[in-house]
Amino acid sequence: MVLTSGTTGVPRAVTRPLSVRTLVGPVTTHLSLIPLRPAEPIVVAAPPHHGYGLIYLAAGLALGAPVVLAAGLGPHEILAAVAEHRAGVLCALPIQLRRICELGESPPDSLRAVVSGAAPLSPDLCARLREVFGERVFNLYGTTEAGWAAIATPDDLRLAPGTVGRAPRGVRLRILDPSGAPMPPGHSGEVFVDGWQPGGAATGDRGYLDRTGRLFLAGRVDDMIVSGGENVYPAPVAAALTSHPDVEDAVLAPVPDAEFGQRWCAWVQVRSGSGLTEPELRDWLRARLARAEQPRDLVLVDELPRTPTGKPVIDRRSGGSDRPDPDGARP
Incomplete structure (x- = not known):
């Protein structure tokens, strides 16, 4: 167990x-x-x-x-x-x-x-x-x-x-669309794993295989939001945030938005000793993300709450009641 x-x-x-x-x-x-x-x-x-x-x-x-x-x-x-x-x-x-x-x-x-x-x-x-x-x-x-x-x-x-x-060896990866049909290399769907149990198992993760069989992940299946009529996933947004040299980690959660319907709120763990500001981080993101991908809110924090395995805590089922507290933002 x-x-x-x-x-x-x-x-x-x-x-x-x-x-x-x-x-x-x-x-x-x-x-x-x-x-x-x-x-x-x-x-x-x-x-x-x-x-x-x-x-x-x-x-x-x-x-x-x-x-x-x-x-x-x-x-x-x-x-x-x-x-x-x-x-x-x-x-x-x-x-x-x-x-x-x-x-x-x-x-x-x-x-x-x-x-x-x-x-x-x-x-x-x-x-x-x-x-x-x-x-x-x-x-x-x-x-x-x-x-x-x-x-x-x-x-x-x-x-x-x-x-x-x-x-x-002994394990097979499949990428399936919502109807259960297999997706070709380079196309995203839900990741299924065969080999450990009869009939295989869904991971709940979204990803794609390249032509050599390498797997790339793009977040959870249920993480997508529709922002301004576009499907937006959190993985590219998080990657753009963590590519900044003064950002240690980031976690995103959807928030309602009057103009776009939904947008992201990002809690960003800043590297110790950094003087990074929100305007500087927004300038960084403008060159790397489409308009619909831009987080509506950026909350810079010294430390994100985590599970014992190091993952930032977000309780999606509770509507985000366990999300990092904006009151803990850096002054």
């Missing part, structure tokens, strides 16, 4: 029987790309009570690799744990990896792989990770309900920034 992350509500328990036959393909894929070695320590900075951290905890125990639990530690302490234990693999959340990059410290030479998972890895952060860690960065994608769906290798992230990679 594994709990969901609770991003869109109260965490739910998910149970799924896993046969040896089901596990063989994904496990061999992972070990061929990110070899975990017996007796070589693994630092798990992701919370072990959710799927991503739990997988690496279980893998280390199964292989006889010491597992160093670093959830809740700061970026300097996580790097120190890697150095102290001569760890070969670090698995962490994107927000943890972003803060490690901000330290400006050289990574320990024992690291062979840095794995990101449990939350989106933006192209901007991916580029920064590659600058700091070199060709050792991997990105995992999956959901508690649907299972592990894709892995992006360093080559994938270099050639196709923003991808979450390809399906492991």
Whole structure:
């Protein structure tokens, strides 16, 4: 039994029987790309009570690799744990990896792989990770309900920034339209994962496959708004926000608008020590987003509230009652 992350509500328990036959393909894929070695320590900075951290905890125990639990530690302490234990693999959340990059410290030479998972890895952060860690960065994608769906290798992230990679052996990705018809490469629909359970499972995520089978995500299926007669998704807006060098993270929620019908409100976590202002950020967005995509409201904050897996908290089912509080905005 594994709990969901609770991003869109109260965490739910998910149970799924896993046969040896089901596990063989994904496990061999992972070990061929990110070899975990017996007796070589693994630092798990992701919370072990959710799927991503739990997988690496279980893998280390199964292989006889010491597992160093670093959830809740700061970026300097996580790097120190890697150095102290001569760890070969670090698995962490994107927000943890972003803060490690901000330290400006050289990574320990024992690291062979840095794995990101449990939350989106933006192209901007991916580029920064590659600058700091070199060709050792991997990105995992999956959901508690649907299972592990894709892995992006360093080559994938270099050639196709923003991808979450390809399906492991024994798993198949399908992109379906609302009627259940398959979508061709380059066309978006809901992501379905086959291989972990009979009949496959919907992820609730929207995305598309390129011609090489790499998956790109574009937000949740139910995240789209109609603004000024145009369908607008949050992922491109969030990407434009986080591409600013003084923005650490951003979360969006729809708000009613008299002119456009709906528009976005964006809560933006600003990098510590930055003097970024709202007018400066709006100037940045004007050159990168269409008019309908421009957030109506920008709220600059020092810290966004997050789930234990590092995702900003928005309760869509409650109409946004758990959204970040504008009263917590920076003065």
